[in-house]
Amino acid sequence: MRLPLRSLLARNIALLVVLVAVTQVCSLTVLLHFVQRPRIERAASIFSDYVKTLDGALSGMSAEAGRATAARLGAQTQAPEHIDADTDPSPMLLFRTYQRNVFLEALQRHLPPDMPVRWQSGDEERLWIRVHVAGTPAWIALPMAEVAQTSGITAALVLSTALALLAALTGYLIQLHINRPLQDLARAARDVCAGESPPALPTDGPTEIAQVSGAFNQMTQALKQAETTRALMLAGVSHDIRTPLTKLRLAMAMSIPRGADDTFVASAEGYLDQIDTILQQFMDYAGSGEREVPQPGDLNALIRQLASDFAGLGHDFALSLGDLPAIPFRPVSMMRLLMNLMQNAVIYGRTGFFAHTWTDGPTAYVAICDRGSGISVAEIEQLTAPFSRGGNARGHSGGTGLGLAIVDRIARLHGGSLQFRAREGGGLEAVVALPLARATAT
Template sequence: MKLPFSLRIASLKSGLFWRTFFLLGALTTTSMTAWVGMISVVQHEPQVQQISAQVISVVTITHAALTHSAPELRRELLFELVSNEGIRVFPLEEDDKVEPPADNALMPDIEKLVKAKLGADTRFSSKVNGVAGFWVSFNIDDDQYWLMLERERIRGLTGIQWLGWASVVSVVSLLGAAFISSLINLPLRRLTQATRDFAQGKRPAPLPEKGPIEIMEANRSFNQMVDDLQQVESDRAVILAGISHDLRTPLARMQLEVEMANLSDDAREGMQSDIGQMDAIIGQFLDYAKPTEASSFINVNISELLSDTAHEASRLPDVRINTDIAPGAHAMGNATDIKRVINNLIENARRYGKTPGSDVTEIDIKCSVKGMHTSKRITIEVQDHGNGVPPEQIEQLLKPFTRLDTARGQANGAGLGLAIVERVMSRHNAELNVRNRDGGGLLIQIVMKAL
């Protein structure tokens, strides 16, 4: 039976797959965060030393080259620095528009080390006169200059790059967590599906007996349990069939002897009634023990089946059948078993639901189809106009060998009528509801998935 949406959401939240996935994801995220933090701390000092040494080296070499070169060659030297080294040198003017250096964790330590080597008056900037770069000032005699390095030469990974790499690692980690969760959850999902199929009367395929020891042993135990239960079911059917044959043969002889015996009419009718009841009880045992195989399910016209069953029941002298059956109701099932269920419900109503003050039992049979497409449902209702059942005892009706004679009047039988109905309907994955009818009587409702 399909779970309601709220229950499906709850099952997703509490499912083993999602628990494992979120735990692995949280572990991976925590580990990655700690790794990034550790790398940042460990890498900080070496990166500061490397960038500071590079800046000091470039400024020192440029200063020496300009100082010791001939004035007529300085223009060519500056061109070489720009074209080959990406280094530009500009005069520092008082009206230069200077922006502060980049605000990051490395810059304060870089400034400290560079100023210790080049002088406390060394200035830094991230943009001068609208031109972005890594700007450092230096002096030649009494003149001040700007030396601009390309940012790419002195910067490490930016925050965006760190975020990009972290995103890639996170996605890969989450995919790995999903894969690992699927591997962990797959055997349990197979076991759950096999258990559900077995509960619905299907014979599940044997679970693979391989993998980790715990999974292998669980699957082997489940397969053995299925085989054992199938054998028990088969043995029970054989035993009951044998009992039926062994009991019905002497019952037939007793019936014949009663017919031929010199008895009064009352005695003969009483004995014939007792023999008929014993034969009916044997039939109930066989119906209850008979398995309903899902492999035998076909497209059943529920509307026609109900109409035929109601027509047959209307021939009984003490029954009046009222029908309200929607046409075109189809469902997958075993037609013989569904008809047996409806007959059991009619017989249950005939025996126990006699209308007070009347010798005729009035039974209503209704069938409706509601919903659209995959959500279509067939609702079958069989109700009588009797005394009903005390509400606190309704649940007892579906238990085997239970008869509520105090509520429904005296009747003979093994108490398996509604138990057979519940057993067959559960194999058809249908919903069975029992409640008292408004106005008196018992209402039994069956809800099946429609085609």
């Protein structure tokens, strides 16, 4: 079963409110049953003694004197109208109704059966009691003051409610204080996922939070060290391999006589070029621009420049560039991203080259499209994995399957994403989403 409250803050506040409410209900129940009820019953017992004394005095008088005294008390022979003997409890007057019912029940127990009591509600609440005036029953009304009815319970309710709200507010502020380092941790984790190096998290908070922050700091340091080691290793490998490759080119040029088989020479040089290209792709994947500083730039201008370069090689890209604001991006990394996508379109799409930019809310989009044979949906989801190549790339040599992995890393480095979808009318669209807010804050 899924809880409707997903955040830790909401769950803790809800739990605190429930606990405070249960505590207040239990406290009020104890107050009413063991404190307030005995007080009301004692007051009813004392009040019944006064009523019985009054009834005895009226009964002992002569008929004429008793009727005169009863008249001064506002007595009447019939029960008054608008008597509310069993008033339903009102949500707004719950405790007053409870106290009144307890008082009436206790008073009736202490009075004789022939002396019933009734409560009259209205603008002025009064207690009617049937007494005996010279042997004749008569109803006498006694006004009940509001202070006597509430007996301080209203103040207790207001105080309990205020304390409950104060406890909930205090818990909310405490939970906000606890949640702040968790939010910093989540933000730092997103930065690491995007390829950035966030500053070290503070470890001066609660013990549990400090342990998590310390472990995260150790993890980021280990990742940074591993990244540095990998880049250094690949740079060393590239240097150590390219040095003998250069010597091999020179040796071939010096050892192969003029007039030798040109096909063999071209093939050998082609193999050397492929090895050099593979080494460069490894280097690009190892360092996809993490150290490059973002600069505000015109993304459309960069696309026009690359389209012009590809047009000079005989590959024309149709352009549909929307109105984009200045976006801070890493120039070399972004050029590498667009060049890889456009080169893939040229190699595997062959026709229908198209570049499109637009904005949708806080996000800028770049789409590089082609009219190639396309790939299956299952293969699309695997294209960004390192060393993964689509089925239409099997016949092409010289690649390592790192081109789109580099594009994906650069997109995530800018806080964006890379997606593929089938193009309407055939072909493939590679869409890069770049959040403008993220880019501005980078």
